[in-house]
Amino acid sequence: MPERNFGVINLIKFWRYGNIGLHQARENVQLGTHNEARFAQMTSTARAEPGPTYADENIQRIPIHQQVYQQLRELILFGELTPGQPVTIQGLVSELGAGMTPVREAIRRLTSEGALEFQGNRRVCVPTPDASSIEELIVARRALEPELAARAARNATAQDIRILNEIDLRLDQAIAKGDVGTYLRENYAFHAKLYEMAKSPILTEIADGLWLRFGPSLRVVCGRMGTQNLPDQHKEMMDALRAGDAERTAKAIEDDVVQGMEQMRQAMEMR
Amino acid sequence: MPERNFGVINLIKFWRYGNIGLHQARENVQLGTHNEARFAQMTSTARAEPGPTYADENIQRIPIHQQVYQQLRELILFGELTPGQPVTIQGLVSELGAGMTPVREAIRRLTSEGALEFQGNRRVCVPTPDASSIEELIVARRALEPELAARAARNATAQDIRILNEIDLRLDQAIAKGDVGTYLRENYAFHAKLYEMAKSPILTEIADGLWLRFGPSLRVVCGRMGTQNLPDQHKEMMDALRAGDAERTAKAIEDDVVQGMEQMRQAMEMR
DNA sequence: CACTTGAAAATTTGATCATATTCTAGACGG
DNA sequence: CCGTCTAGAATATGATCAAATTTTCAAGTG
Structure with missing residues (x-):
């Protein structure tokens, strides 16, 4: 207590x-x-x-x-x-x-x-999302995140990239250590930083709000699966970002999002 | 008392x-x-x-x-x-x-x-959206509305189509009479009915929420321009819907949304 | 006789309001 | 023009009442 x-x-x-x-x-x-x-x-x-x-x-x-x-x-x-x-x-x-x-x-x-x-x-x-909710969330994130990532890429400063990189390092460590809590926080921090860079308050607010809908489920799923095979497509994204390639950045984020969400969907269907 | x-x-x-x-x-x-x-x-x-x-x-x-x-x-x-x-x-x-x-x-x-x-x-x-807000709203609506329309088309019943048609008739009358208030309500009702048909609560909630952000501005713009050249691309959409063509329905709605929002943007920039 | 069922009491929680306190913006005087 | 003061607006609390849930307990059923 x-x-x-x-x-x-x-x-x-x-x-x-x-x-x-x-x-x-x-x-x-x-x-x-x-x-x-x-x-x-x-x-x-x-x-x-x-x-x-x-x-x-x-x-x-x-x-x-x-x-x-x-x-x-x-x-x-x-x-x-x-x-x-x-x-x-x-x-x-x-x-x-x-x-x-x-x-x-x-x-x-x-x-x-x-x-x-x-x-x-x-x-x-706290809501319990069903399969169709997850499907909707995938559609919504898939529509928004690449757009935001592209905008972020267009605005990215060296400083931004450094910060993103640091977050990603901590993310890797968390995965290696199997620290689910830190993984969740750093993973969110990574995307949140991208949102911030995109300088698009409305789109950001919407995308940000989606996290609240799958946060609880994500935790449950990660708790069951461990952190080992969690997605981290951020490397490719960082490369694209450094190259100043907005399209590629967007595509990388799309892959990250889709993979992560699909994994969650499958893990939830298993039960 | x-x-x-x-x-x-x-x-x-x-x-x-x-x-x-x-x-x-x-x-x-x-x-x-x-x-x-x-x-x-x-x-x-x-x-x-x-x-x-x-x-x-x-x-x-x-x-x-x-x-x-x-x-x-x-x-x-x-x-x-x-x-x-x-x-x-x-x-x-x-x-x-x-x-x-x-x-x-x-x-x-x-x-x-x-x-x-x-x-x-x-x-x-009540917020006063600036140009970039409008731009974000266009992006967001353009991403969501066609998806919702496609889903609506896949679920549409004869009853649904009849109701939509009635709404659209009232919409036409409002435009003809220059009744801005009714135009706004029926126009919203039309899209809201589509949302309902889509049976996708999360996407609907997001799309629906966007209306709140441009409602006040829309009113101002319509008040200045009258209802004559307001967009109503709904005819093409209704045809597609009756034909059961989800893709075409989505495209029609996309045109409607983009045209409407662009018109609003231009009208706002004029001042 | 064990078990379910049902209704009323007891308890917990939600909804609303009245009131006290803290801030803010604008008026006023220097 | 700038600092001070004041009316009023927002924040926050606790009391009060209503609604919902849980508990209790006993009667009815197989």
Whole structure:
């Protein structure tokens, strides 16, 4: 059972078992009080240093509903929550020490992104995609990712390429070590970086949202298969990128996406 | 205190001028009380008959946050709100007689769908798409709509085709009469019906969401240009559909989408 | 007698609101 | 023109009520 309070960002890892918010110990875990909650990236990965490091500038209160949203988003994105798992408002409230309204707002947002599912009877849970959902996701990603990759290639700076390369290195290590969690995060980071480079906010938002729909399943599948034969077509893509060849970059990403998604589909059909 | 209850559905027509909720007459308009607010379509068009028609079955309370969401959604979708217009929580609260929490939830949902924009300083407004946004929307719609149309064609029943045809007739009449409001609604209805036929919930949700992003602009453009030279490539599409030719249906829809969006882009650039 | 079934009580959770607190933008005075 | 102040708008909480789920318990059935 959880014992410590790491600030909101770190603490939700403990869930993942059972109905969120019910069968866990009720720690006096608390969201940062108003003076502690400070600026953080809108995007994803939380910094490891929540200390009193908020130097001077850029100090901006980050609203609680935003914090809750981000955390919940990551839990789903990286499969910390399993498909079918119920997510209750009250659970989150007591788990996070936040009020109902912000929790509610976060849940609505995630629901409208397809990351959570409204069950009809006022309840919300993590969706369990079926075969046809996966098929739709393949179509959607296949349509969007190559376009984004091509745009990224056209805008790529040396700096961008270096960062991508670093991510890919960590990705390789994670695969070698069989570290599923890191694999998932770095793999996402790789694509997210490409999105960022594409400088196309709308397309990015859509493509990014798709991850939420298969994140939980991806985790389950990887957990069963291990990381060994996971796809990493990124090498060819990096070559194309360095060569400044947008078409080839797009094609490489398409292959990566299709292979990864097909693998997931097959793994899910097996059960 | 409120005197009549029309059900939330009918009442918001009053806005559309100025900052929502501020400079309007304060109708004593009120959200349905708990026992009055009853089941309605999750989708779009509200039935005209809110009377005590909730016969026996299917009587289900529709949550206020849901009602607020739907209304706000339609206001945006059909250009009742202009780009740049601020949308305030308090405004909606006093206009609708709803509490803050449900209004808040509705706004969060719409924000995460791109229908509203968070301005950084706790304010929310209807976004004003720039040229590059439009370009992205074209790419996205061009990728999704033909796919959906092809799927629709494969599933089409005689009944479906008849309904589509009726919608298209009303569309023609609206164009002839120069009735922009009806044009917008029927045009949307046409595509929405296709989505429904495609039976692909995820792709549909994405494609449907895009309408929210250009709805307000579309209204502005149509208002300036009149309805005369608006696109309606639906005839060719209907032929293809009746012939059961999915490819041709997809192509026709692609033309329709591209032409419509390009026209909007040009009209917007003119100013 | 074991087992299913059913209905009502008890408990958990969701929905909504009223209220307190924190921010922001714009007015006002220097 | 710039800093200060103030009205009002947003954020966040906890209370309250309604709905749904679970539990309880006993009657009915094979």
